[in-house]
Amino acid sequence: MFYREAGQYKATYEADQAIFPIAQDRFVMLAMLAIAFVVVPFVAGEYAYRAVLIPTVILALAAIGLNVLMGYCGQVSLGSGAFMGVGAYAAYNLAIRLPFLNPLVCILLSGFVAAAIGIAFGVPSLRIKGFYLACATLAAQFFGDWAFLRIKWITNDTPSGSVNAPPIQLFGVDLSSPTATYLIALSFTLVLGLAAKNVVRGHIGRQWMAIRDMDIAAEIIGVRPMYAKLTAFAVSSFLIGVAGAMWAFLYLGSWEPAAFSIDRSFQLMFMVIIGGLGSILGSVLGAAFIVLLPIFLNQALPPLGAAVGWKISTATVSHFEAMIFGALIVFFLVVEPHGLARLWSVAKEKLRLWPFPH
Amino acid sequence: MSLRRMLVMSAAALAAGMTVVATAPDPAWAQNEQFIPGLVYRTGAYAPNGIPFADGVADYINMINARDGGINGVKIAFEECETGYATDRGVECYERLKGKGPTGAAYFSPLSTGITFALTEKAPGDKIPLLTMGYGRADSRDGTVFTWNFPLMGTYWTAASVAIQHIAKEWGGLDKLKGKKIALLYHDSPYGKEPIAALEIMAKKYGFEFLKIPVPAPGSEQKSQWLQIRQARPDYVLLWGWGVMNSAAVSEAGNVNYPRDKMLGVWWSGAEPDVLPAGDKAKGYKALMLQHPAGKFDVHKDIEKYVTSQGKSLAKPDEVGQVLYNRGLINSMVGIEAIRTAQAKFGNKPLTGEQVRWGFEHLDLTADRIKQLGFDGMMGPLKASCADHEGTRLARVHQWDGKQWKIISDYYTGDDSILVPLVKEVASKYAAEKKITPRDCSKES
Numbered sequence: 001m002f003y004r005e006a007g008q009y010k011a012t013y014e015a016d017q018a019i020f021p022i023a024q025d026r027f028v029m030l031a032m033l034a035i036a037f038v039v040v041p042f043v044a045g046e047y048a049y050r051a052v053l054i055p056t057v058i059l060a061l062a063a064i065g066l067n068v069l070m071g072y073c074g075q076v077s078l079g080s081g082a083f084m085g086v087g088a089y090a091a092y093n094l095a096i097r098l099p100f101l102n103p104l105v106c107i108l109l110s111g112f113v114a115a116a117i118g119i120a121f122g123v124p125s126l127r128i129k130g131f132y133l134a135c136a137t138l139a140a141q142f143f144g145d146w147a148f149l150r151i152k153w154i155t156n157d158t159p160s161g162s163v164n165a166p167p168i169q170l171f172g173v174d175l176s177s178p179t180a181t182y183l184i185a186l187s188f189t190l191v192l193g194l195a196a197k198n199v200v201r202g203h204i205g206r207q208w209m210a211i212r213d214m215d216i217a218a219e220i221i222g223v224r225p226m227y228a229k230l231t232a233f234a235v236s237s238f239l240i241g242v243a244g245a246m247w248a249f250l251y252l253g254s255w256e257p258a259a260f261s262i263d264r265s266f267q268l269m270f271m272v273i274i275g276g277l278g279s280i281l282g283s284v285l286g287a288a289f290i291v292l293l294p295i296f297l298n299q300a301l302p303p304l305g306a307a308v309g310w311k312i313s314t315a316t317v318s319h320f321e322a323m324i325f326g327a328l329i330v331f332f333l334v335v336e337p338h339g340l341a342r343l344w345s346v347a348k349e350k351l352r353l354w355p356f357p358h
Numbered sequence: 359m360s361l362r363r364m365l366v367m368s369a370a371a372l373a374a375g376m377t378v379v380a381t382a383p384d385p386a387w388a389q390n391e392q393f394i395p396g397l398v399y400r401t402g403a404y405a406p407n408g409i410p411f412a413d414g415v416a417d418y419i420n421m422i423n424a425r426d427g428g429i430n431g432v433k434i435a436f437e438e439c440e441t442g443y444a445t446d447r448g449v450e451c452y453e454r455l456k457g458k459g460p461t462g463a464a465y466f467s468p469l470s471t472g473i474t475f476a477l478t479e480k481a482p483g484d485k486i487p488l489l490t491m492g493y494g495r496a497d498s499r500d501g502t503v504f505t506w507n508f509p510l511m512g513t514y515w516t517a518a519s520v521a522i523q524h525i526a527k528e529w530g531g532l533d534k535l536k537g538k539k540i541a542l543l544y545h546d547s548p549y550g551k552e553p554i555a556a557l558e559i560m561a562k563k564y565g566f567e568f569l570k571i572p573v574p575a576p577g578s579e580q581k582s583q584w585l586q587i588r589q590a591r592p593d594y595v596l597l598w599g600w601g602v603m604n605s606a607a608v609s610e611a612g613n614v615n616y617p618r619d620k621m622l623g624v625w626w627s628g629a630e631p632d633v634l635p636a637g638d639k640a641k642g643y644k645a646l647m648l649q650h651p652a653g654k655f656d657v658h659k660d661i662e663k664y665v666t667s668q669g670k671s672l673a674k675p676d677e678v679g680q681v682l683y684n685r686g687l688i689n690s691m692v693g694i695e696a697i698r699t700a701q702a703k704f705g706n707k708p709l710t711g712e713q714v715r716w717g718f719e720h721l722d723l724t725a726d727r728i729k730q731l732g733f734d735g736m737m738g739p740l741k742a743s744c745a746d747h748e749g750t751r752l753a754r755v756h757q758w759d760g761k762q763w764k765i766i767s768d769y770y771t772g773d774d775s776i777l778v779p780l781v782k783e784v785a786s787k788y789a790a791e792k793k794i795t796p797r798d799c800s801k802e803s
Contacts, residue, residue, distance in 0.1 A: 046453065046457070047453045047454055047457070050449070050453040051449070051450040051453040051454060055446065055450075096791065145574075149546055149572075158784075158787075159496075159551065159552060159554060159555035159784060160471075160495065160496075160548035160549075160551045160552045161547075161548050161551045162471075162472075162475045162548040164479065164788070164791055164792060165479070166791070166792070166793070167792065167793060176483065251446075251449070252445065252446075252449070252476050252479075253476060253479030253480065254475040254476055254478055254479045255445070255472075255475065255476065256445075256471075256472050256475060256547055256548045257547075258445070258472060258547060258575065259445055259446075259472070289372075292372075293372065294447075295450060296372065296375055298440070299454075300375060313400075313672065314398060314400050314412075314438040314439070314440045315400035315401055315405075315409075315440070317440065318400065318401040318440040318442065319401060322401075328368075331365075332365065335362060335364075335365045336362070336365055340369070343365065343366060343369065346362075347366070
């Protein structure tokens, strides 16, 4: 009843090609953005910012980056943790060696460094596919781990190999408060996410999808595999690199190479798979799911246990958290293999007919 | 109900639940309570070492509550949060716990180098001190730059200095180090790399060859490293490991027949979980002590009376009196004494982190006071100050005889002629990077 596009005429090509062709979608999106930018700063406490919102927003960008590569171009990657690390260390080195640069500029520039490294490690994708490519990108991950630990220049010769982010300032204004940090992260994610959405809708994105669906056929109709695959690696690494720099500068503040280990790569991959391959919205939903569920379980279990008169110890909570988390992921993938984004589109289909389904 | 519908319902319920968690107001706290948070890891790869420490921390706090009714009448509220040794979960726990209680968290002790690094950036903003007893950044002993960090009782550079002193003593003097070869087998993380700077300086000064052998985390696989040790034949091996890496190193040394009494672990490599899995191979292995030994002392009688016998302890009976359990006790004792010190200035009421920080900085545990607290024989006197956040540079060495740890040395003191310039250099580099102006200690009260 409310979600109907009847009467919304598209008189121009622009209207026809809009990201949200349906007016209701536009209103919902604008309302959500208004909530994220205006309402949240009024209601969220510091815990919500630092533990929930900031990591979710940053990892959402990383998941978008991985989704460009995996979901749109069909190239499996297990090196996303390392690309995040490249972004983080590139931003650190830019900030240390070029002290006149604003840290926020460093965050953005670090994406280009990550893109260059991404292209280098994307070269094998021209010859190998599928599981074999996963192995090759795994090499990127291990190379990253090695380089961050052993090449002393990268960590500016600090004795322990851990490095610190510079204070975040803009025009002399201190931006380290949780609200400011959140808004910075949200702005980066929004602008770059929007850019990614438009890239995947444009001719480059269509080439990626052609490669994903059948690379030989794509080549025959004139898609250059090298160009398509390497641009996918570049764009993906750029986004992941910026997310990594934000993770380091805005969330951790001080980090060691373990922050960008193989676990991070798997975490991002789960986000993309659970959120939905080939969907920008899915990346955001997946990131929210993977970040929030363990925290929620960890906090919800003790009161639930207390309600039935069972005092759960810290260790038991943690075991239950792992078990329920794992079980839920399996359940999700069985029931909805296309991820949370598919759930969303099913809901939209239903809404069009509601309340009078055939 | 179809599965699909169940899925939608559960997703909706989850979203609602998360909103509640994220926006729930804090429950009302009893007004006269001091909140102490516990970042623990009872699960994961490092759990065998994390559990006894966490139990010691909790038991001492429970004992103070049961025996004295809190600190000068201010009851302690205590809550644990599981980090699994992961930095991002540690940060989440910190954010969750820092505001609890009427005055917020008194101090944090993360027992993880990674979490310590991350919290070092956050603590100054939140004005909460970090008590990192025997770990964390070695240069954080410089209180003028690291206002909120307290690596009390020892840093890794102190440990490195003491380790070299002990080896020299075994060989008959510092001059005997010349021409010898000492290897450092270390956990390849900031934790393991921390002593390298100090060891390199000492290698230059005393003329021994210094060999660095990294072990990738978690360290359960060390075949190639021990092959390297067999080829290089170092005269001594320093072990800088944590968790499974320690027992793996000790067993692997047994496999390649490297003499165990030529191995010296840091104080995080010298507890029961590090040697028991290696069985007989661990016999003769030595490790530094963060001053305190294993065994039971006066304080354990009160723990037994007020906590263990009441069934309030999570610790297994044989765990009480182990090295890491005792370290947990000391960790809580030092924190509580800092609160008590601060109470003398600010009054017997729940204190803020800022006030507790003052307490840490003016903490003065004399030998008499330590005896009074029941820790006689476990530690030497400790006196912190604005400039010195370490408080003491004493350490001893103990050796595993196959059944228990035996103390084999007297107290050594870390050599400040080496340590002070290094601390100054690295701390001022940190201050420059972070744009911190060091405090002037002569102006502090």
